[in-house]
Amino acid sequence: MPSSIPSSSPPYLQNLLQSARPFLRGELQTIDPNLPSLVSVLRSVGAGECWHKHGSFLDHLLDIYRILKLWNTPDSVSLCGLFHSAYSNSYVNLAIFDPSTGRDTVRGLVGEAAERLIHLFCIVPRQPLIHENLLFCYTDRELQEHLGFSEISLRNAKERGLFNHDEGWRKKVQSVLPDKGICVKHIKTGEDVQVSRRIVAVFLLMTVADFSDQIFGFQDVLFDNLNGRLEFSGNSYAALWPGDGKPGLWMNSISRMSALYALIVREEEIFMEERKRVGGCLLDGGRDEEIELVIPPVFKNCTKVLDAGDQIVARDLYWEAVCDGSKRGLEKAEELLLKCVEKNPFVGEPHVVLSQVYLTKGRFEEAEGEAEKGLTLILEWGSPWDKRMSWEGWVAWVRVLLMKARERSWPQTSWGILNLGLVK
Numbered sequence: 001m002p003s004s005i006p007s008s009s010p011p012y013l014q015n016l017l018q019s020a021r022p023f024l025r026g027e028l029q030t031i032d033p034n035l036p037s038l039v040s041v042l043r044s045v046g047a048g049e050c051w052h053k054h055g056s057f058l059d060h061l062l063d064i065y066r067i068l069k070l071w072n073t074p075d076s077v078s079l080c081g082l083f084h085s086a087y088s089n090s091y092v093n094l095a096i097f098d099p100s101t102g103r104d105t106v107r108g109l110v111g112e113a114a115e116r117l118i119h120l121f122c123i124v125p126r127q128p129l130i131h132e133n134l135l136f137c138y139t140d141r142e143l144q145e146h147l148g149f150s151e152i153s154l155r156n157a158k159e160r161g162l163f164n165h166d167e168g169w170r171k172k173v174q175s176v177l178p179d180k181g182i183c184v185k186h187i188k189t190g191e192d193v194q195v196s197r198r199i200v201a202v203f204l205l206m207t208v209a210d211f212s213d214q215i216f217g218f219q220d221v222l223f224d225n226l227n228g229r230l231e232f233s234g235n236s237y238a239a240l241w242p243g244d245g246k247p248g249l250w251m252n253s254i255s256r257m258s259a260l261y262a263l264i265v266r267e268e269e270i271f272m273e274e275r276k277r278v279g280g281c282l283l284d285g286g287r288d289e290e291i292e293l294v295i296p297p298v299f300k301n302c303t304k305v306l307d308a309g310d311q312i313v314a315r316d317l318y319w320e321a322v323c324d325g326s327k328r329g330l331e332k333a334e335e336l337l338l339k340c341v342e343k344n345p346f347v348g349e350p351h352v353v354l355s356q357v358y359l360t361k362g363r364f365e366e367a368e369g370e371a372e373k374g375l376t377l378i379l380e381w382g383s384p385w386d387k388r389m390s391w392e393g394w395v396a397w398v399r400v401l402l403m404k405a406r407e408r409s410w411p412q413t414s415w416g417i418l419n420l421g422l423v424k
Contacts, residue, residue: 009402013372016379023066024392031069038082038109045096053214054242054387057085057096060214063391067209067382071296077202079114080121084206087122121203123186124195127232130207134200135256136231137176140305143259146172147303150266157270161277173267181287196288201264205296208254208261212298213383217246225249228308245388247315251346252308255299262302265293297380299346306346314344318386322353330357347385348377352398359401359410368405374398396421 022028028035042048042058050057064081073081086097086106097106107115138146146169153170156162164170181196211230218241219225224234230253272289283289295301317340325333337354344350351374358367375398378384384391400420404410411417 009372013376013379016376019070020379020382020395023070024395032075034109038079041109042082042096047096050096053219054216061085063213063383064206064209066391067213068206070379070382071205071209072294073205074292074294076111076113076117076291077206079110080117080202081206081209083110083114083118084121084210086118117199117202120193120195120199121206123188123193124184124203125187126203126207129182129184129195129200130204130257131232133182134176134204134260135253138172138256138260140252140256140307142172143256143263144305145169146263147259150263154266154269157273163270163274169263170267170270173263177264179267179271179287196286197264198268198288198291198293201261201268201293202291204257204261204264205293208257208296208298209383211250211254211257212381215250216242216248216387218243218248220246220249228252228312246319247347247349247385247387249308249311249315251306251344251385252311255304255306255346258296258299258302259305262295265295268293304346306344310343314340314350317343318350318353321350322386325353325357330361333357346377348374348381348398349384349386349394350374351377352394352401355398355401355405359404362410364405364408364410368402371398371402371405375402 022030028039032038039058039062042061047058047061048056052060054060061082061084064084065078068078068081083097083106087102097103103115103119106118110118149167149169153164153167156164177197177200179197181194182200183192183194185191186193215230218239219230221239221243222234222236223230223232224236225231225248228249230250299306317336321333321336321340325336334354334357337350337357340350341354351370355367355370355374358364358370375395378391378394378398382391384394386394389397404420411420
């Protein structure tokens with residue numbers, strides 16, 4: 001029976017694995033007593049038979065639920081992830097529930113709060129909302145600078161009661177996403193739909209999870225994503241799925257989404273703090289203030305923007321190491337992987353492969369350190385960057401590496417490698 005990470009592991013890593021274990025073991029009822037029946041419903045309406053980007057629609061729905069749950073989002077948000085395209089939406093035509101007749105059914109399954117989010121998610125024009133109206137209004141440098149300014153502003157608000165409405169970063173957030181929310185057009189009827197700032201933030205966070213789970217190298221070919229900024233500018237519709245399986249160039253885009261999400265969260269915190277200090281502490285339901293906005297652990301808690309060029313270099317270094325490493329030797333693989341993690345320190349798989357390199361060379365202490373880093377990042381993401389293997393497969397493999405590094409042993413035969421697998 002697999003055991004937990006040894007007690008010598010950092011407590012943070014142990015807690016991550018503890019949170020992930022029900023998903024790894026398929027113990028869905030321990031996550032939510034209703035989850036097994038919800039999955040059965042999704043399976044019964046054909047979600048497992050629908051193609052979706054990297055696999056089946058059902059797999060994608062479960063993956064998004066897992067990611068959001070591991071990020072500690074509220075139940076309504078996690079359940080929105082589980083049913084997030086159930087009525088079809090602006091990206092995909094997958095209406096497994098008829099929005100004109102099935103809303104009561106879905107509401108009965110997940111509750112009113114979650115169903116409202118699901119319905120809104122399916123009717124807002126998400127591509128213009130997330131990209132043109134928000135993301136493309138910022139440069140990478142501007143996002144990084146505003147993260148620094150906003151940290152100071154939030155500290156001043158909470159510790160000293162100082163509120164400056166003329167700060168550039170706050171005025172920018174207000175200009176693209178006012179505190180009263182924004183009005184968008186229903187994607188099918190064209191009617192006005194008012195969406196609160198918090199719900200926009202939730203949809204931004206869900207898009208981070210959504211893209212991280214489904215995008216791989218095929219989409220880069222499909223949209224001619226040569227600069228790594230995922231601007232959907234190309235139209236290579238004859239691209240053959242699934243392509244070569246390379247990790248996709250989506251991380252610059254979602255690092256920017258994550259940074260923007262953090263700015264919105266900080267502006268919301270300052271807004272709430274100022275109102276509290278002037279005597280208004282009741283929640284404003286019109287702003288959906290009952291929805292908690294949580295910061296996921298990715299990109300160092302959404303505080304770093306990954307340069308698009310660095311992302312490309314890192315991906316290519318990784319690909320060369322894992323595809324040609326056995327031909328060019330471990331020294332070259334180590335060199336490539338070290339450069340890779342320097343360029344992109346936000347994904348776990350390069351650390352995992354580097355750990356195996358060190359184990360093979362008998363450098364056990366370094367192997368342990370890289371395995372811990374890799375496992376931490378993979379658990380934080382809740383989805384794989386290198387999608388040739390499943391998230392569960394990467395977690396299982398790196399736990400074997402970590403165990404062998406602590407045992408200070410590694411097989412010296414091919415059969416020995418094949419016999420690995422049991423975490424004692």
